[in-house]
Amino acid sequence: MASAATLVSSSTSPSLSRNGFSSFIHKPSISSCRGSLSSSLSTSKMFLKYPFRSIPHKRFKPFSPVMEWQDSKVKMEIDVPISVAYNCYLDRESIPRWMPFISSVKILEDKPELSRWSLKYNAFGRDIEFSWLARNMQPIRNQKIHWRSMEGLPNRGAVRFFPKGDSSCEVELTVSYEVPQILLPVSSALRPFLESLLLQGLESFAKFARSSAADSAP
Numbered sequence: 001m002a003s004a005a006t007l008v009s010s011s012t013s014p015s016l017s018r019n020g021f022s023s024f025i026h027k028p029s030i031s032s033c034r035g036s037l038s039s040s041l042s043t044s045k046m047f048l049k050y051p052f053r054s055i056p057h058k059r060f061k062p063f064s065p066v067m068e069w070q071d072s073k074v075k076m077e078i079d080v081p082i083s084v085a086y087n088c089y090l091d092r093e094s095i096p097r098w099m100p101f102i103s104s105v106k107i108l109e110d111k112p113e114l115s116r117w118s119l120k121y122n123a124f125g126r127d128i129e130f131s132w133l134a135r136n137m138q139p140i141r142n143q144k145i146h147w148r149s150m151e152g153l154p155n156r157g158a159v160r161f162f163p164k165g166d167s168s169c170e171v172e173l174t175v176s177y178e179v180p181q182i183l184l185p186v187s188s189a190l191r192p193f194l195e196s197l198l199l200q201g202l203e204s205f206a207k208f209a210r211s212s213a214a215d216s217a218p
Contacts, residue, residue, distance in 0.1 A: 066181040067154075072194045075172035076202045080213045082161050082169035086142045088209045089159050089171075098204035101128075101197055112136075115147070123193075154178035171205070173198055 078085055088094070092115055096102045101121035108114045119130040132152030139145045146158035155177040162170040175198060179187045 067178045068181050069156075069176045070179050070187045070191065071174060071176045072191055072198060073172065073174045074195050074198045074202055075170055076199070076206060077164055077168060077170045078202075078206045078209055079168045080206075080209045081167055082142050082163045084213045084216070085169050085171055085209050086145070086161050088205070088212050089145055090139065092136065092147075094208075098208050099201040100204070107136075114150075117149075117152075119153070121197075171202060173202060 092105045093107060095105050101119055102117065103120040104116075104118045106116045108116065113136050115134050115136055117132050117134055119128070121128050130153040132149040132155065134147045134149050137146045137148060142161055144158060144160050146156070148156040155175065157173070157175045160172045160174075162172070164170055175194070
């Protein structure tokens with residue numbers, strides 16, 4: 001029995017006595033440690049050379065609709081000399097006397113080339129009010145008077161005069177305003193309404209011009 005026990009001890013203990021637990025625990029070699037260290041250093045260098053950067057958030061620009069000009073045009077023959085019609089319309093501060101939706105036009109005293117316009121009208125059960133500063137463009141005598149807004153409601157307008165004899169002329173009024181392209185169908189539907197207002201204005205202007213011609217007659 002003792003010899004058997006001795007044989008069992010001698011079969012296991014030499015391995016333990018010589019290498020400890022080397023039979024059961026793997027010790028990494030020096031070369032493998034060096035390989036791991038070098039790979040770690042190369043990885044670190046890679047991150048130092050190409051540092052991680054977060055993707056910047058793009059700022060979205062505010063939506064800016066595409067704008068287009070919408071024109072409304074009316075004309076009428078008036079039985080007054082072209083010079084009378086031209087001089088009557090040249091007095092911009094008198095425009096509210098015949099244009100139904102223009103409540104006031106004021107020429108700036110320090111800058112006579114500028115005028116302040118106000119629009120006020122009740123339509124579709126609502127009170128509509130706008131104002132704008134317009135530049136009075138250089139007129140062409142007895143031919144054209146025109147203006148263009150500089151701030152406020154984007155619009156422009158022109159009045160053209162065509163002779164029809166010594167005592168009559170044709171007056172053509174064009175008013176244009178900017179609308180978003182997406183609203184063009186709605187704006188087009190409203191054009192007949194605006195043109196009816198402009199035509200009313202021309203009819204009132206014809207009466208005003210005839211009255212002015214009678215007052216200036218000798």
